[in-house]
Amino acid sequence: MATASLAGSCKRGGKVSYPVSQVLRTLEEFDVEEQTSGALQSQYPNIKVVHSAVKELKADEQTLITEDGTQYRYEQLCVCAGARPRLIVEGNPYVLGIRDTDSARTFQQHLARARRVLVVGNGGIALELVYEMESCEVVWAIKDKSIGNAYFDAGAAEFLIPQLKAEKPPPPLTCKRMKYTTDRGAGWEDGRLGSALGPDWHEGMNLRAAHEISRCVHIEAECEVRRVLLHQEFMALNVSASFVHEEGKDSATSDPVEWPVYAELTSGKIFGCDLIVSATGVFPNVEPFVSGNNFTLGEDGGLKVDDHMRTSVRDVYAAGDVCTAGWTPSPHWQQMRLWTQARQMGWYAAKCMAADRLGETIEMDFCFELFAHVTKFFNYKVILLGKYNAQGLGTDHELLLRCTKGREYVKVVMQGGRMMGAVLLGETDLEETFENLILNQMDLSSFREDLLDPNVDIEDYFD
Numbered sequence: 001m002a003t004a005s006l007a008g009s010c011k012r013g014g015k016v017s018y019p020v021s022q023v024l025r026t027l028e029e030f031d032v033e034e035q036t037s038g039a040l041q042s043q044y045p046n047i048k049v050v051h052s053a054v055k056e057l058k059a060d061e062q063t064l065i066t067e068d069g070t071q072y073r074y075e076q077l078c079v080c081a082g083a084r085p086r087l088i089v090e091g092n093p094y095v096l097g098i099r100d101t102d103s104a105r106t107f108q109q110h111l112a113r114a115r116r117v118l119v120v121g122n123g124g125i126a127l128e129l130v131y132e133m134e135s136c137e138v139v140w141a142i143k144d145k146s147i148g149n150a151y152f153d154a155g156a157a158e159f160l161i162p163q164l165k166a167e168k169p170p171p172p173l174t175c176k177r178m179k180y181t182t183d184r185g186a187g188w189e190d191g192r193l194g195s196a197l198g199p200d201w202h203e204g205m206n207l208r209a210a211h212e213i214s215r216c217v218h219i220e221a222e223c224e225v226r227r228v229l230l231h232q233e234f235m236a237l238n239v240s241a242s243f244v245h246e247e248g249k250d251s252a253t254s255d256p257v258e259w260p261v262y263a264e265l266t267s268g269k270i271f272g273c274d275l276i277v278s279a280t281g282v283f284p285n286v287e288p289f290v291s292g293n294n295f296t297l298g299e300d301g302g303l304k305v306d307d308h309m310r311t312s313v314r315d316v317y318a319a320g321d322v323c324t325a326g327w328t329p330s331p332h333w334q335q336m337r338l339w340t341q342a343r344q345m346g347w348y349a350a351k352c353m354a355a356d357r358l359g360e361t362i363e364m365d366f367c368f369e370l371f372a373h374v375t376k377f378f379n380y381k382v383i384l385l386g387k388y389n390a391q392g393l394g395t396d397h398e399l400l401l402r403c404t405k406g407r408e409y410v411k412v413v414m415q416g417g418r419m420m421g422a423v424l425l426g427e428t429d430l431e432e433t434f435e436n437l438i439l440n441q442m443d444l445s446s447f448r449e450d451l452l453d454p455n456v457d458i459e460d461y462f463d
């Protein structure tokens with residue numbers, strides 16, 4: 001009997017996504033729910049869930065060995081082991097990464113007692129946390145000049161910044177979407193990470209610290225953490241730490257408060273805090289699959305896969321955060337370690353595995369034609385399409401912008417009269433038309449002036 005193994009699932013549970021709406025041809029919005037493996041097996045009797053981590057892969061013998069010593073023979077294997085946080089410092093109890101429900105709970109426990117939190121990083125987790133945390137001071141250290149560099153440019157960042165000072169809207173009383181909870185039971189017992197959190201992960205969580213102060217975010221731009229010092233190490237230096245006052249601005253006075261941990265930044269400032277969140281990206285979880293096997297790795301350390309999700313090792317496929325897309329991508333797609341892409345890759349890898357077994361040919365899936373991501377930052381709907389940050393376009397491109405303060409920010413990336421990408425913040429209603437314009441590469445040179453004119457109904461225009 002043929003066996004296809006999927007290495008990389010949670011010890012006691014897995015995640016199932018329920019598509020709610022097909023936003024666009026290439027863009028889906030969905031909710032994700034953690035399910036016990038029992039529920040999964042009763043729904044899909046052909047699936048057998050093994051509750052043990054993979055310890056070793058003997059690819060030449062087509063065998064997986066789990067931590068309890070059991071050996072599993074496979075005919076085809078798909079590695080979906082995800083990724084783990086790339087922390088600025090490993091093994092420091094005050095430096096936390098957030099990946100799964102257990103690490104989110106640990107963070108929540110620390111936050112409940114915190115007066116000040118230092119957030120390092122400028123991507124998805126930092127953007128979400130800095131906005132969501134309440135009742136504590138937040139010092140946000142970013143390498144770049146502006147916030148959210150993984151998602152948008154300085155213009156969009158300017159548009160979003162006022163939200164940090166605005167009052168946060170109350171959470172919806174009734175929630176139509178399923179949300180994450182942090183109930184026990186989804187991680188591993190030995191401290192290893194479970195499945196990554198995803199859209200809306202913080203909605204079910206209390207991200208309020210214990211202090212009755214209003215949200216106060218101080219951004220330290222263009223710096224990195226040089227070193228992390230425990231209280232005693234800091235005291236031994238006999239220097240003073242930087243002060244953050246309530247409005248979030250520096251004052252000349254040094255910090256009179258003593259903190260359990262300090263971060264020295266490359267800007268020379270030292271900030272004391274109760275905890276540091278290292279939201280500094282991920283490492284693909286390629287161990288233990290690579291040791292003793294001849295996998296080709298991508299530049300980011302993922303298992304390199306071809307356009308059939310095949311790794312360089314026979315009958316081993318990979319999908320999601322653990323892999324690096326090694327095929328020549330369509331001009332409007334790039335890999336980003338996101339739930340949407342993990343799901344699309346998993347689904348496509350399954351089709352490729354079946355096709356390879358049957359000796360059938362299979363076309364690259366349509367979802368890899370256009371990068372499309374929908375999310376929410378600072379309470380704005382965020383849609384990213386194609387080369388939304390002009391990735392790889394060099395200087396040979398132009399940007400069209402439309403911005404209404406507090407309402408919407410629209411950026412379109414054009415090259416040779418054709419639309420290459422777009423960033424849409426707020427309820428712009430432009431996503432469907434822009435998706436089509438990027439996909440069909442229509443020459444828009446003669447419409448250039450009208451494209452972002454709010455008085456022109458471009459949906460009608462291009463119908």
Ligand SMILES: Cc1cc2nc3c(=O)[nH]c(=O)nc-3n(C[C@H](O)[C@H](O)[C@H](O)COP(=O)(O)OP(=O)(O)OC[C@H]3O[C@@H](n4cnc5c(N)ncnc54)[C@H](O)[C@@H]3O)c2cc1C
Nearest residue numbers: 008009010054081082194195196199320321337338339342
């Ligand atoms: C806080 C947070 C918020 C996010 N928000 C969003 C969002 O809003 N939108 C979005 O698109 N994406 C979001 N992401 C990213 C998204 O969650 C990931 O890209 C996605 O979950 C990757 O899926 P995966 O299946 O590849 O990996 P994972 O979800 O990490 O699953 C990998 C699984 O493999 C298991 N595993 C690892 N090693 C082994 C082993 N040796 N043996 C057996 N099992 C193993 C792990 O325990 C885990 O269960 C977020 C991520 C985080 C951390």
Ligand SMILES: NC(=O)C1=CN([C@@H]2O[C@H](COP(=O)(O)OP(=O)(O)OC[C@H]3O[C@@H](n4cnc5c(N)ncnc54)[C@H](OP(=O)(O)O)[C@@H]3O)[C@@H](O)[C@H]2O)C=CC1
Nearest residue numbers: 121122123124125126143150224279280281282337338375
């Ligand atoms: N809503 C969404 O779509 C969300 C998605 N996610 C996903 O979850 C995963 C983890 O999120 P996250 O950790 O935020 O990762 P991201 O990859 O989104 O962002 C990491 C950020 O940290 C910066 N960085 C890297 N190393 C350092 C360092 N040593 N010092 C300071 N900054 C550094 C990176 O800058 P540079 O790029 O210049 O290296 C980048 O700005 C990602 O795959 C992300 O896509 C997470 C939350 C929300």
